[in-house]
Amino acid sequence: MSINSSLILFLLQFVLDTHGQPHNKQFRDDYTFIKETQSFYKYFSNTKTWHDALTTCAREGATLFYAEDKEEFEAVAKFWTQFGDVIFVGISSFFSKGVFTSYDNKPLTDIYNNWFPGKPDDKNGEGNCVIMSKRGQMEALSCTQRWPFICKKTSTNVVWHHDCETPYDGYVLNKDLGRCYKFFLTPMNWTEAFAVCNAEESYLAIINSKQEANYLKKLTEDAPKDKVRGDYAAGVVMLGFGNRFKQGWLSVKGATIEASGYSHWGYAQPDVDNKDLCGAMFYNGELTYSDCSPRSFFICEKEYTYTRL
Numbered sequence: 352m353s354i355n356s357s358l359i360l361f362l363l364q365f366v367l368d369t370h371g372q373p374h375n376k377q378f379r380d381d382y383t384f385i386k387e388t389q390s391f392y393k394y395f396s397n398t399k400t401w402h403d404a405l406t407t408c409a410r411e412g413a414t415l416f417y418a419e420d421k422e423e424f425e426a427v428a429k430f431w432t433q434f435g436d437v438i439f440v441g442i443s444s445f446f447s448k449g450v451f452t453s454y455d456n457k458p459l460t461d462i463y464n465n466w467f468p469g470k471p472d473d474k475n476g477e478g479n480c481v482i483m484s485k486r487g488q489m490e491a492l493s494c495t496q497r498w499p500f501i502c503k504k505t506s507t508n509v510v511w512h513h514d515c516e517t518p519y520d521g522y523v524l525n526k527d528l529g530r531c532y533k534f535f536l537t538p539m540n541w542t543e544a545f546a547v548c549n550a551e552e553s554y555l556a557i558i559n560s561k562q563e564a565n566y567l568k569k570l571t572e573d574a575p576k577d578k579v580r581g582d583y584a585a586g587v588v589m590l591g592f593g594n595r596f597k598q599g600w601l602s603v604k605g606a607t608i609e610a611s612g613y614s615h616w617g618y619a620q621p622d623v624d625n626k627d628l629c630g631a632m633f634y635n636g637e638l639t640y641s642d643c644s645p646r647s648f649f650i651c652e653k654e655y656t657y658t659r660l
């Protein structure tokens with residue numbers, strides 16, 4: 352082959368690689384892309400109950416892995432060799448005793464289905480959720496046991512938002528502030544809100560300037576809050592600071608709020624008493640706090656990096 356034709360082939364290959372792919376190969380750095388299944392996977396060594404594993408994957412915009420067929424099991428087993436031996440998979444008899452389905456309600460006959468001899472068995476009142484060993488054998492046991500698990504994201508389902516460099520919907524870029532923001536209209540308590548931002552590779556918003564406070568105030572004004580029903584603390588939006596563990600008013604990045612650049616309270620700055628307190632702002636951008644249990648709106652924030660043209 353002449354140098355010219357291999358150069359052309361190389362260029363063609365390059366063009367196909369960058370433009371000829373119908374699917375996005377980009378999801379998150381902590382997920383591994385497996386070519387055979389055109390999907391991304393992440394192993395969680397922190398054990399969780401089955402339902403918490405399901406929630407953890409959902410919050411990352413992914414799903415609790417189960418093998419759809421033998422090919423997928425084999426491809427994932429290769430990735431999995433470096434990790435622990437047993438995981439929870441997305442199969443349970445949660446909806447109906449004795450009837451095992453995937454979390455998205457596929458019958459066992461339509462998915463990879465390889466049980467320890469004599470299983471599945473949930474007749475003795477336990478055993479509603481399914482674990483799988485590295486050898487691919489499955490067994491049902493209590494959903495409240497804690498096991499590692501794998502989250503999966505199919506590449507066809509990834510929508511990459513270039514402006515905020517994220518696969519998650521709803522982030523709005525503010526170029527002046529150099530940050531992206533997302534206003535959450537699903538009220539949650541502070542701990543949950545913290546976890547939700549974290550799962551989207553962002554953090555509960557920290558106000559660093561008057562300008563940023565004004566912007567968060569505007570985001571809050573523009574959010575269709577009136578449509579939200581249910582029981583929550585209206586009038587406040589949770590932010591990334593608090594007097595957690597009685598350490599004083601610190602942002603989730605560890606700096607005092609004064610050092611962070613904005614400490615304009617809606618009233619005199621509260622003393623640090625002997626309580627766990629969580630930070631928020633009134634809709635007008637002034638800081639406030641409450642104990643950490645009420646649910647309310649919140650804002651996640653993400654650094655904006657100029658990595659693209």
Ligand SMILES: *[C@@H]1O[C@H](CO)[C@@H](O)[C@H](O)[C@H]1NC(C)=O
Pocket residue numbers: 540541542543643644645
């Ligand atoms: C926050 O909500 C979660 C889930 O509903 C709950 O488990 C947790 O105890 C709540 N935390 C506080 C401090 O109320």
